[in-house]
Each structure stands twice: as structure tokens, then as C-alpha cells.
Amino acid sequence: MSLPTDTVLDRFLRYVVIDTQSDPASSTQPSTEKQKNLGRVLEQELKALGLADAHLDEHGNVYATVPATSDKAVPAICFCAHMDTAPDFSGTGVKPQLVRNYQGGDIRLTGDTSRVIRVAEHPELANQIGHDIVTTDGTTLLGADDKAGVAEIMTAAQFLLHHPEIPHGPVKILFTTDEEIGRGADKVDLEKLGAAFGYTLDGSTIGEIENENFSADGVTITIKGVAIHPGTAKDKMENAIKIAAEIVARLPKDQAPETTEGRQGFIHPVGISGAMEGAKISFIIRDFEEQGLTDKEDLLKTITEQVLSAYPGSTFTFTVKEQYRNMKTVLDRHPEVTENLLEATRRIGLEPKITPIRGGTDGARLSFMGLPCPNIFTGGHAYHSPLEWVSVQDMETAVTAIVELVKVWEERAA
Numbered sequence: 001m002s003l004p005t006d007t008v009l010d011r012f013l014r015y016v017v018i019d020t021q022s023d024p025a026s027s028t029q030p031s032t033e034k035q036k037n038l039g040r041v042l043e044q045e046l047k048a049l050g051l052a053d054a055h056l057d058e059h060g061n062v063y064a065t066v067p068a069t070s071d072k073a074v075p076a077i078c079f080c081a082h083m084d085t086a087p088d089f090s091g092t093g094v095k096p097q098l099v100r101n102y103q104g105g106d107i108r109l110t111g112d113t114s115r116v117i118r119v120a121e122h123p124e125l126a127n128q129i130g131h132d133i134v135t136t137d138g139t140t141l142l143g144a145d146d147k148a149g150v151a152e153i154m155t156a157a158q159f160l161l162h163h164p165e166i167p168h169g170p171v172k173i174l175f176t177t178d179e180e181i182g183r184g185a186d187k188v189d190l191e192k193l194g195a196a197f198g199y200t201l202d203g204s205t206i207g208e209i210e211n212e213n214f215s216a217d218g219v220t221i222t223i224k225g226v227a228i229h230p231g232t233a234k235d236k237m238e239n240a241i242k243i244a245a246e247i248v249a250r251l252p253k254d255q256a257p258e259t260t261e262g263r264q265g266f267i268h269p270v271g272i273s274g275a276m277e278g279a280k281i282s283f284i285i286r287d288f289e290e291q292g293l294t295d296k297e298d299l300l301k302t303i304t305e306q307v308l309s310a311y312p313g314s315t316f317t318f319t320v321k322e323q324y325r326n327m328k329t330v331l332d333r334h335p336e337v338t339e340n341l342l343e344a345t346r347r348i349g350l351e352p353k354i355t356p357i358r359g360g361t362d363g364a365r366l367s368f369m370g371l372p373c374p375n376i377f378t379g380g381h382a383y384h385s386p387l388e389w390v391s392v393q394d395m396e397t398a399v400t401a402i403v404e405l406v407k408v409w410e411e412r413a414a
Helices: 008-016 035-048 123-127 144-162 240-249 290-308 335-347 362-369 392-411
Strands: 062-066 077-082 097-099 133-135 171-176 197-201 208-210 215-224 266-274 278-287 315-324 389-391
Touching: 008 035, 008 133, 008 144, 008 392, 035 062, 035 144, 035 171, 062 144, 077 144, 077 362, 077 392, 144 171, 144 197, 144 389, 144 392, 197 335, 197 362, 197 392, 208 335, 215 240, 215 290, 240 266, 240 278, 240 290, 266 290, 278 290, 290 315, 315 362, 335 392, 389 392
Parallel strands: 077 171, 077 197
Antiparallel strands: 062 171, 097 133, 133 389, 215 278, 215 315, 266 278
16 A cells, blocks of 8 residues: 655655754764654555565664565665764754746745855756755755655655566665764664665765765874963973864865865864863874875874974874775675666666765665665755755656666566
8 A cells, every 4th residue: 555645755745854863972873863753654654565574673774675576586685775864954843845847046045045055056956947846945954865865765665566567676675874973884784684785875966876985084183282380381381282283284285175076085174172281183084095094194193293293291192993995895896786777877868977975875884794885866965054955856767767776687687
């Protein structure tokens, strides 16, 4: 039995008004209980579609299976999206606005009229003439990242269930929590999921396929200075705050997020705190190659040593923590995963464009856990901001891509 409102737009509008913002300061999984509110909705909708194994687990992950309709031994394919929205901007009280039959021009948002989605800043709008565009009212983010992906997977599952004449293998569905704070795959049970290969629906412009992402490390530098009363400090005080400031000031300007693009990596300070006697600087290091990470970490350590050489009474510790790695390492060992996606994209009339992700993704973590998992477009734009928007027609195209992809896997199975 299908639900009464089951277009991709209907689903999307249902999902975005549910506040699912994750919280990096929380140590629980999920980091916020409210993420389970959407999980419970999805569990019930999947059951209403007839998927008896649909369930929400204790960590907020949702699992379900669309049974195979083919007699071939087709590998089980998973489609994954995350339910949480980013902590960067409020996700409470989302009021989606629908601009029907967009005819060009800037879009001024209704709840905060100072916010405008400008064509000059969002050139992809030029390809949306005649489309229906969903925005916020400007006071919250929209949550197309990644509720567009959730809605598309749900709609594709419904389509496959309504069309059993389409031959396909087992289709596994996975909705995760806490992707936006880097924990999306932490509690996923791959054995229970039972998929051979996967695809995250968490991309942007239609036609773009992402099979590569940054490799990532975190670096923490702690500095122990020499504290002394400022009235008697001459030639004795070594102020840890100033030492930390010197380190940051010496960072190469051509290796920063604000000066790099494409395949260029960066060294990015994300936190600094301290007092005269001690300070701490937190960095994220990003590069598509592991050697690039090592080179940047070596450079950062050299800068730190050079600064500290002028402060003989002070010491530092330099701690590197691995965060995630480039999924292309895994995907290159399973070329059929990307090749089938490219074929499906072409079949629906798009010219696929392979682009690297300048960030992380559940797909990277899942790939290294044993589920090779590139990223598919969803049609969303301007993520993590009140200017976020998505085209209804592009979401429908993503649904078509999912359906075509499972057909390609079945055709090419032995």
C-alpha cells in the first residue's frame, strides 16, 4: 500500500519540516534524539510500502530491503542518505517555499528579505528555467542536504515496488544519523545491511558523480609557555597565546581553504584557545593524496619548531589523528561500481561529470568499512546555509537515475 502523498516533492516537504540537526558537542549516537523522529517516520513509510524488514535501530539508523525481482545472481546494492542536517545554521522551524515555473532572476526569500538567492552567485539557476524550486523562507537552512537524497531513495523504492516487472537484484536502503558531524557510519551494521556495493545520495548538481574525496587528518598543537607576573616579566615570560598566534600567522596563505580549489589541499586552523601559561590550536589537514597530508603536517610541525626555537623555556606537543581517507583507493579496486553509475547516468540523458569532493562523506567511511560507495547527485545547492535550494525536476531525475542504476546492475549480472 502506498501513502496518499508519495511524489518526491511530497516526501521532501514532509521530511524537511522535521528538525534533525546533529550536535558535535554530544557524545551519544545519535548525537540528538530528534533525529529519530524522522527515522520513525521513514520506518513507518517503508512498512506501509510493504517492506517487512524495515526498522529503526537504537542508534537511529534505518534499514530496509526491496526484494529482488530477477532470477539472476545480482549483487545486493545499497542506497544510502543521511537524515541529520548541519549544525552550521538553524534547522528548527523550517518553512519550505515553492517557486513554481521559475522564469529566471534572483529569488528573494520571504521570511528574511535581506537574503537573496542571486543568479550571479548561483549560476546553476540558469539551468532551472521552467523548474519548480524549493527554498527556505531565509530564517533556516532547508535540509536538502540530505533530505533530498532521503526523499529520492524512498520514491525510487516505491517505484520499484509498484513495477515488479522491472528486473533487479536486492536493493538495500540505509538512512544514517550524524553524517554532518563525521559519525554517519560509526554504528552501521554492514553484516545486517547485507549489501555488496553501495551509493550515497548526497551530491549536488545533476550529472555530477563523486568517486573521490579528501583524505583528512586532525592536528592538535599544545603549547606550554612560561608564565610570570607581567611586572617582572622582562626576559623571562614566554606567552603561550603569542606563540600560538605566531604559528597561525606563519601558515602558508596559498594552502588555505579560502585560496584553494579543485584538487588543492589545505591547512586550516579551526580552533584556538589558551592563556599565558598554555595554549592549544586545532587544525584540519586536507589533501587528495596521503603524501600531501604528510607534507602539510611536516610543514606545520616545522613552522611550530621554528617559532618555538625563539622561546627556549617553552615546549609543545604535536598530535595527528586520522579522520578519513580518499574512497577512490577502494573504488579503483571495484571499477564496475562507478562504471555502472556512469552508464545509468548516460541512459537517462545526462553527460556524467566525475568530480572530487572537497570534504568527507559517509561513502568514504563505508568504502573503507567494506562497502564501496561513490556519491550520486541529488539536485541540491548551497548546502548548510539559508540560501539552500533544490529543483523538484532535478530530484525527479535523481529518482530516475536510481531506478536505471539497479536495472544496469541486473543486466550486467552473470
